[in-house]
Amino acid sequence: MKTIDELLADGVDGKRVFVRADLNVPLDGTTITDDGRIRAVLPTVKALADAGAKVVVASHLGRPKGAPDPAYSLAPAAARLGELLGADVAFATDTVGESAEATVAGLASGGVAVLENLRFNAGETSKDDAERAAFAEQLAALADAYVGDGFGAVHRKHASVFDLPKRLPHYAGHLIATEVGVLKKLTEDVKRPYVVALGGAKVSDKLAVIDQLLGKADRLLIGGGMAYTFLKAKGYEVGISLLQEDQVPVVKEYMERAEKNGVELVLPVDVLAATEFPDLKTKAPATYTTVDADAIPADHEGLDIGPKTRELYASKLADAATVFWNGPMGVFEHPDYAGGTRAVAQALVDADGFTVVGGGDSAAAVRTLGFDENAFGHISTGGGASLEYLEGKTLPGLAALED
Numbered sequence: 001m002k003t004i005d006e007l008l009a010d011g012v013d014g015k016r017v018f019v020r021a022d023l024n025v026p027l028d029g030t031t032i033t034d035d036g037r038i039r040a041v042l043p044t045v046k047a048l049a050d051a052g053a054k055v056v057v058a059s060h061l062g063r064p065k066g067a068p069d070p071a072y073s074l075a076p077a078a079a080r081l082g083e084l085l086g087a088d089v090a091f092a093t094d095t096v097g098e099s100a101e102a103t104v105a106g107l108a109s110g111g112v113a114v115l116e117n118l119r120f121n122a123g124e125t126s127k128d129d130a131e132r133a134a135f136a137e138q139l140a141a142l143a144d145a146y147v148g149d150g151f152g153a154v155h156r157k158h159a160s161v162f163d164l165p166k167r168l169p170h171y172a173g174h175l176i177a178t179e180v181g182v183l184k185k186l187t188e189d190v191k192r193p194y195v196v197a198l199g200g201a202k203v204s205d206k207l208a209v210i211d212q213l214l215g216k217a218d219r220l221l222i223g224g225g226m227a228y229t230f231l232k233a234k235g236y237e238v239g240i241s242l243l244q245e246d247q248v249p250v251v252k253e254y255m256e257r258a259e260k261n262g263v264e265l266v267l268p269v270d271v272l273a274a275t276e277f278p279d280l281k282t283k284a285p286a287t288y289t290t291v292d293a294d295a296i297p298a299d300h301e302g303l304d305i306g307p308k309t310r311e312l313y314a315s316k317l318a319d320a321a322t323v324f325w326n327g328p329m330g331v332f333e334h335p336d337y338a339g340g341t342r343a344v345a346q347a348l349v350d351a352d353g354f355t356v357v358g359g360g361d362s363a364a365a366v367r368t369l370g371f372d373e374n375a376f377g378h379i380s381t382g383g384g385a386s387l388e389y390l391e392g393k394t395l396p397g398l399a400a401l402e403d
């Protein structure tokens with residue numbers, strides 16, 4: 001894989017360089033609640049601008065339906081990028097139309113522009129190769145070189161991630177190089193004990209990675225919405241908790257395999273449960289009860305790991321030489337259910353080993369709960385991307401940069 005260093009060594013003064021970033025940041029209206037993904041691409045943007053390139057930054061945001069939708073505009077992200085760079089950042093109100101062409105044509109050497117959301121164009125995410133290729137051709141006309149730096153999206157076979165690099169001299173940016181360097185350590189020469197903590201809500205997406213981890217990790221700690229499918233597989237009733245019923249047999253097989261492989265699979269022993277999901281807008285105090293994991297009332301749902309589990313998980317993380325954590329332990333967006341996520345984050349901070357936090361919400365959680373990012377070995381900008389990397393899958397956005 002050629003890196004941005006080679007591009008910089010060849011000289012970029014006056015060249016138009018397309019940077020595919022992942023500026024898919026959490027928004028409350030037009031307010032960015034966590035700008036981690038914007039800060040993550042700064043080294044690449046700065047290096048190119050300082051070397052005199054005309055930097056064209058592009059990204060998706062959310063999942064609009066292939067047409068412009070103001071709720072998903074990248075304008076707030078462009079403004080934040082400008083603040084962080086301490087420079088003017090031009091914004092094109094379309095991605096490949098008149099505004100994009102004029103904005104790019106108007107860039108001076110060292111200037112930076114952000115294009116509007118790539119997913120406002122159906123060609124970006126199309127499953128039809130020709131449709132994606134046609135959109136990639138239009139994007140290619142805007143640049144002389146391509147730098148892939150949107151690690152969070154490299155698992156997507158999308159026009160700007162997969163098809164565009166084939167049409168321009170292409171390089172990996174600093175963020176992708178860093179992310180791949182760190183995750184490689186977890187797949188190749190991982191230091192043991194290797195402990196993986198998994199939570200969150202995308203249960204079906206994340207169960208596949210457990211299949212792989214059963215051959216790699218020494219210990220798996222399960223929390224968040226994922227835990228209830230495991231508790232059900234253990235024979236417990238889980239009330240109205242998040243449950244992937246069709247995956248119960250799969251999870252039973254994982255439990256058997258864990259035992260056979262000597263992998264310690266640790267499940268919650270107690271949970272905070274309530275009859276209602278909390279109000280995340282008002283954050284009004286919740287009414288909940290703390291119950292043992294085998295005593296969740298039929299009309300309750302588990303919303304966080306309980307105090308005994310927090311202590312147990314902290315003890316299981318204390319001696320880890322390597323930790324990978326993806327997915328909050330509870331509905332951390334509400335203060336009453338943030339305790340489990342906070343406890344696991346604190347255990348990572350306290351652990352002597354190398355700690356990696358992966359995932360949009362997990363990374364946002366550690367920052368919004370007030371942890372210092374430097375207290376972790378690495379905070380990955382990729383959720384799905386980092387998990388698919390750990391699964392050993394070929395990621396389209398990395399494969400395209402390698403070609």
Ligand SMILES: Nc1ncnc2c1ncn2[C@@H]1O[C@H](COP(=O)(O)OP(=O)(O)OP(=O)(O)O)[C@@H](O)[C@H]1O
Nearest residue numbers: 200201202224225327330331359360361362383384
């Ligand atoms: N017990 C639970 N019930 C319901 N939702 C839960 C529970 N525990 C955690 N969650 C929710 O899980 C969500 C985050 O899960 P998710 O799988 O998206 O993690 P992530 O770190 O963002 O990874 P990715 O980047 O792949 O999206 C949070 O919004 C949180 O409220």
Ligand SMILES: O=C(O)[C@H](O)COP(=O)(O)O
Nearest residue numbers: 022024152153360383384
């Ligand atoms: O948030 C993410 O995981 C990335 O930005 C990819 O977004 P997507 O899941 O909508 O493709």
